[in-house]
Amino acid sequence: MSPLSRTTPARLTAPATVKLPRLPLLGLAIAYIAFGLFMRDPWKTDDVVGLATMLTAVRDGGHAWLLPQVGHLAHAEEGPLITWVGAASMWLFGPILGDITAGRLPNLLWFFITTASLWYGTYLLGRRPEAQPLALPFGGEPTVRDYGRMLADAALLLLLATVGILQRVHETSEIPAIMAAQAAVFYSLARMLDRPRLGAISLGVALAASFLVRGWVGAIPIMLGSLLAFHPKSILWTRRRWGALSAALCVAIILAWWIPATLSSEYWIRNWKLWNIDNYALPEVGDLLRTLRDLPWYLWPTWPFALLALWRWRAWRYAPHVWLPLAMLVCPVVLIAFTDEPSDAEFILLAVPCACLAAFSLPTLRRAVVNTLDWFAVMCFSLTAATVWLGWVALNFGFPAKIARNIQRQTTGYVPEISWIAVALALAVSVSWIGLVAWRLRVRPTALWRGTVMSAAGLAATWILLVLLWQPPVDYARSYRKVSAELAEVLAHNVRPGECVRGLGLGNGQRASFLVFDDLNFPYDNRCTLILQQTSRSSLRDGTAAYSDGADVLWQGGRLSDRSEVFRLLRVPPTPAR
Template identity: 40%
Template sequence: MKPVRLPASATNPLPRWGLLLLCLLYILSGLIGRDPWKQEDAAGFGIMWTMANGTWQDWLAPHIVGLSMPQEGPLAYWIGALCIKLFGWLLGDVLAARLATIIFFLLGSIAVWYGTYVLGRRPEAQPLRLAFGGQPEPKDYGRTLADGALLIYLGCLGLLVHSHSTSANALHVSMVGVALYSAARYFDKPSNRAALLLGLTLGLLVLTRGWIVPLALWLGLLALDQIRTKAPALRLVGLSLPMALVVGASWALASQNLLDAEQSSIPGWTAWNLEHFALPNWTALKYLASNGIWFCWPAWPFAAWAVYAWRRGALPLHIALPLTFCVMSLIVAIMHTGSDESILLPLLPPLAMLAAFGLPTMKRGAINAVDWFSVMILTTCAAFIWLGWIAKQTGWPAWLARNAFKLAPGFKPEFNLFVVLIAVAASIGWIVLVHWRISRRPSVLWRAVVLSSGGVILCWLLLMTLWLPWGNYMRSYAPVAHEMAEQLPPQSCVGSTITPAQRASFAYFSKVPFQRIDGMQCDYLLLSGSSRIKADSQFRRYGDDWRLVWEGHRASDRNERFRLYRRNR
């Protein structure tokens, strides 16, 4: 028996303009008004910027001003570089590259919504018919479930940072959502067109971040098709797989035929894929257990409840399909050789979809418990963010201000009335939302997640408005890059062994013409290290004919040191 019994009043959907506004509020917070930050954000921007300002060979062999970056795939960087080419003159290169990030996020959000909508309209997903009528229509029920899935997707903690970074991760999680939507279309109404769309999506996933995840998803879909139809999966084998191979191999074929062997990134890309694939190991399982709980919150409790509620008999498609994606993503995660949050990203779209189908079966007491937990925890977080900002502006409370300035020595707080008004408006909106939820006690399905998602978006918005100058000061390399550029004569050649993110930041902000360190043909050498390492011992491995001409560091990091050496002539 179906576990769902609902009146039509429980399926009042959210307005489309409200969902779009919520998505834009979510993604624009943190993309405007900041420099590329260290780690994957700056490195991803460096690849895009190099492509946009380079030749066609740079598009086939991703690199950061000479430093080869064969990992992952080129698709996200192609789109970002294209945005720089088209809009860099108007928005600046950094913000233009982030247009790609906005596109990636909206693509994933639309895919999660429509994938849930397709499955939510199916007959087996519908609630039981009421004795005197009044049950919701299939389209209304599917749309309400899709609203809930999108709210849960936006509320996932693991999505926050990665969806706002200029990297392949932002596109990767979205393409998994598109693959889930394509699979829903295929299993809902099998056709050659749906099979080709699924193959195209899996091929684009290969170009986004390697072949391991799309291969696992295809194998899972092949098994699911066999179980459901008891017949050979001819379309998956004869249409989806060839399409995925053609699209996924296009970059490799072009690189191998158009570039020299030394320029091609394909050997490094293949090695990177193989390095992230091994037998299941305890380290990966422990990492998944310890980090997946918060990374996939609040989706996983609702998703687990959905599987439990629909457990009787054969699992219907709206449970079996996203569950297949979850299982295959978990298998990939436990076979991963390192500790990397990005391996958990493919779990978010299917978990959000599963969680949406758990909402109609939840008891009122469980929903109220989730709401009160969200209100208490997220309101406390928002209040602490406000308190920290007040401490930086006024010096009270003294202990909080002291700790904030201790982490960022030399930081000078600035007051921006427009930013403060945005933060105040968001806080008032949160209070209104909480009052509406508590006083009205609406019966709509998405009531169970609206506070969780709204609170997460509020905290992120406050961090990316009130605390953005502090975060920019802590994580940007712009000041130290400008400082180093003053020590270089025009048209200098610089060799370096700094990290990809540092290289990208120094190249962009200081316009340093970096070269490969092979052969040591440059007159300048930029090295990074610790303050505990003596300057005269750092360059010994490169010979003794070097002289230190500059040393600097980010004001927020007392241990990190950048040293510029000049060759003695």
């Protein structure tokens, strides 16, 4: 039976695909990514480590461009691509914008690649004959163009509504870049259906990018998903000969980095290989249970609709609009089970395919179900916005007292400061959300994207309120700026001519923070008589911390918001010459 002879589950009329105005959609996307990206401190760990590798490449040059470094630390994890792009941005725009702001500009690039690839990929799939809704006896069904555009808009809005990716796309880490690489692969596969040469070229570049972003850990799920897309029952099977071009281009790009990297530092490459291998492990019950607990929240609200799409389109499972996103979804899901302590870096590979599948569920739903998504978004995000305001009032005015005490325990030592400009902007955002809800109540739009608009706008409004009202206490709790400044001042008064300071027990995030904020770099040299030690207060109390005896403590400090972590600057006797 021909696929087109089956009854399609999609049923809707032309009014359901009325065009969503481009300007509000663009404005929502810009507000989503811009707020929380700039004008804040780098947070530990991934956010500040990414910036540190970029700064090291710009300041030190040489092999730090080829092999990411955090000062003297070989950052033999992930891949070099975000370091290259971020360092280039710092070199170009750092003198104008400052290094930290310039290093964050590539996040706009990753976000653009992700959203554009998802939109165009879904649009191409939505225009195909297999995805079209049932033709009505007397006409009135949507045009192919309007239907494809509606699905693409819905997929983009559903991605913006995905709860789990919200914070991570604003960090200067590998996570936004690996999502962009996967989205580009998805678009390339969809493009190969009508323009195989262009699709094959972009597929090869995107696959290589996934490797250069996150090594084999990031590339394997995407590469396996690409192979699965060429299933013999899929239409892409007829384009399989173009896969050789993609593979050759991918291998060539990877080798262009791999060969000089291997020749440059055997130590870095050896540790990088170990990092890739150590990321995989046999499934453990604890990890699986944590994943099952976290994923539903991470992928909300797309995962229920993605599952519904697979059920409604089950007779069309090898049609491109179902099979391509499913192939990109299945492989990361399976590999998560074999990942040692899976986290956001693995979960984020589920966001794009889930958003695409969820969009294709919308034409199969009854109006009441779409309205349920609509009203859930209105109630949920109105409540979250009110909660953000309530917490801000408690933080700054001490009422309600119980909430204020809970906040103070998390921000010990923080002195609240009110920025009335931020408050005014937060009020404007709140009024805008109320206006959008009022519009929904008054106009009652029939367009199928109405629920996705409310979900995406509600999450964006909540995020913007958090950024405007809560950024100072969050910076206080997650940033090392004050500790770094205090340490820099102590070092300026205590380091003697010819003396060096080495680190002991410093975490990657802490080492990166001191480098980013005050250009403090700590070598691995046992001859150094000054030691910056990171330990815990409990270790100091029970005397188990290194150098508990026999060292002069020149300084001790840490973040007041962290009850455990403590830093000490020690002077020890010189190591005897051998």
